[in-house]
Amino acid sequence: MFKKKNISLAVVRRLPRYLRYVEDLLNHDIMRISSSELSQRMGYTASQVRQDFNNFGGFGQQGYGYSTQVLYENLVKILGLDRNFKMVIVGVGNLGQALANYANFYKKGFRLIGLFDIDPQKVGKTIRDIKIEHIDKLKDFIKKNDVDIGVLCVPADVAQEVADIMVEGGIKGIWNFTAKEIEVKGDVVVENVHLIDSLMVLSYKLNEKLLEKERIK
Amino acid sequence: MFKKKNISLAVVRRLPRYLRYVEDLLNHDIMRISSSELSQRMGYTASQVRQDFNNFGGFGQQGYGYSTQVLYENLVKILGLDRNFKMVIVGVGNLGQALANYANFYKKGFRLIGLFDIDPQKVGKTIRDIKIEHIDKLKDFIKKNDVDIGVLCVPADVAQEVADIMVEGGIKGIWNFTAKEIEVKGDVVVENVHLIDSLMVLSYKLNEKLLEKERIK
DNA sequence: TAGATTGTTAATCGATTAACAATC
DNA sequence: TAGATTGTTAATCGATTAACAATC
Structure with missing residues (x-):
């Protein structure tokens, strides 16, 4: 069926x-x-x-x-929501924290099981009972826990590097919040959320309306 | 041309x-x-x-x-980036803060000029030199400052209510991060960022791959 | 000028809509 | 059974690709 x-x-x-x-x-x-x-x-x-x-x-x-x-x-x-995919967030800045606390993910069956950052100030702290680990441990963690989804919330200049680590660890999909277009080999699935693109589309539409008004005048 | x-x-x-x-x-x-x-x-x-x-x-x-x-x-x-649209963020939770600190917006010419929240604990604090104001002042602020874009980062159950205030104030566009589909009258432009939808599309693709593998076995 | 590459028209492809027979 | 609404085929619409004349 x-x-x-x-x-x-x-x-x-x-x-x-x-x-x-x-x-x-x-x-x-x-x-x-x-x-x-x-x-x-x-x-x-x-x-x-x-x-x-x-x-x-x-x-x-x-x-x-x-x-x-x-x-x-x-x-x-x-939609595969009954699979209860396991995910980790890499890069626990404002956005990473926002996502970790976003209740909708849990309601839809996604399981956050790891947080990673490179900042020693952040490593060791906990969010939602999950301890932030150093990014050095990311690859092994993915392997050991068979993580499905890696959420990429790191600065744009290290995006590819961190994505590579995820792929080496055997990640199955990457949810990419960086402005960079990352390249992955094999059959790793990537879903991009380019926030700035979305804002620019809004900007385009607003500009269109303004041009219209200016033409009428 | x-x-x-x-x-x-x-x-x-x-x-x-x-x-x-x-x-x-x-x-x-x-x-x-x-x-x-x-x-x-x-x-x-x-x-x-x-x-x-x-x-x-x-x-x-x-x-x-x-x-x-x-x-x-x-x-x-x-894209209208030379218009340097003025924007306010309403709802300064994790996501609102993340957006306020997101440098890419400033690089693309968007000007954040206001932050609003209902939580008395947050009102008065500053992010990026912008003082968080109580949501009561939102409507007047939009009117007085001719704000172009309202960024909606409030909980889903008050999304429509806050959107209404924005529209009454004369907002021109709403960048909606809530899971709700908001309704606006007039020619207010809405651009939705449904994060959970994007994650579900990733989930769909992962599930598809798994089904494929199961079929081969 | 000859070569390169655009701008634009025509052809193809895919997605959406309409229509209707199948059937609950 | 009669009415309603699906599942599905056919028609239409729009977006992408191919082709080529225009021109730098």
Whole structure:
């Protein structure tokens, strides 16, 4: 029933949003929903909703719609949230700390099991009961604990270097918060969060509006 | 020379990446580049590079390529970075602090001029020479200082409420870090950064690899 | 001028939307 | 059964790639 061909990234990027809406429905005790109703709430077309879900095998019921519970369980499975991936954060600056304290990750089944930094002032301190270790111990830790995800929150100039250590340790995926585009060999998966890019897109849109107003004048 | 029709969001989202690469070229004193060379470095096709740039009027030269300097200046202008937008951060928790200290924003011309929180413990403290004010003063501050961008780093359950205050104050754009989808009226621009969505996409990809391996066995 | 590379039109590819038969 | 809504095929739309004439 699961996985036919390759699912396009456009579809995959919509899945977390579906999950968010379905969770919301469950929280409001809404136990069934039609593709047309869901699409209206989310600003998609009903066609797109059905196409998206049918990429993973139909879990709707003709004449009835979708069971919110079934939808929820399937999305969790499709997104791999039931794997409870283990992760470590490397670079415990402001951002690293923010992520360590971000409760949403735990709710979604991700398990933070290690924190690493190079600053001796930080090593030994604890956040959420996890002791910050020196980055020298990163590679062995990943190996020993079979860590899945490395969260890269170090300064841009050492990003590649630290990514290399992660890969050598056998990391499976890197969540990259640095402005650098890191290179990894093998089949290590990288997901970039370029915050500054997102801000620049906002800036573009604001500038567009201003240009419009200036043209009208 | 600027702006023909509506540029697709797909193109806009590539612009910051172009800027990043062009900056890198400048840092290495590379003063000209062809679409084919740039495309190779970035993993695009040469066609796409030329199409993308030509959305904004041709700033290349036939037989020569693109001047890195000209490219840089145009990208800065297109993205509105020369507007030096004013911004405030609301919610000075770990994430808000991380953003306040994120040097890249200043380098790209964004000016942080205010910090706001509801916690009396935080009000009065300063970060980067900016005093944290109580959220009660947010609306007036936005009005008085003609703030462009509001960075929303508050807990999810008050996201909409705080967004409303921003809009009432006359904010032009909201950079939303909460997991909630906020609703704004008028022509306020919203750019969402759903961190958890990004992590779930990584999780999806990891799960996909694991399923593949399990199938082979 | 000859060579190189852009700007732009045309062709292709993929994603979204529409339509409808299948079926609960 | 009749009504509703899915699953799926076909049509449309938009974005990417290829091709080539224009021109530096």
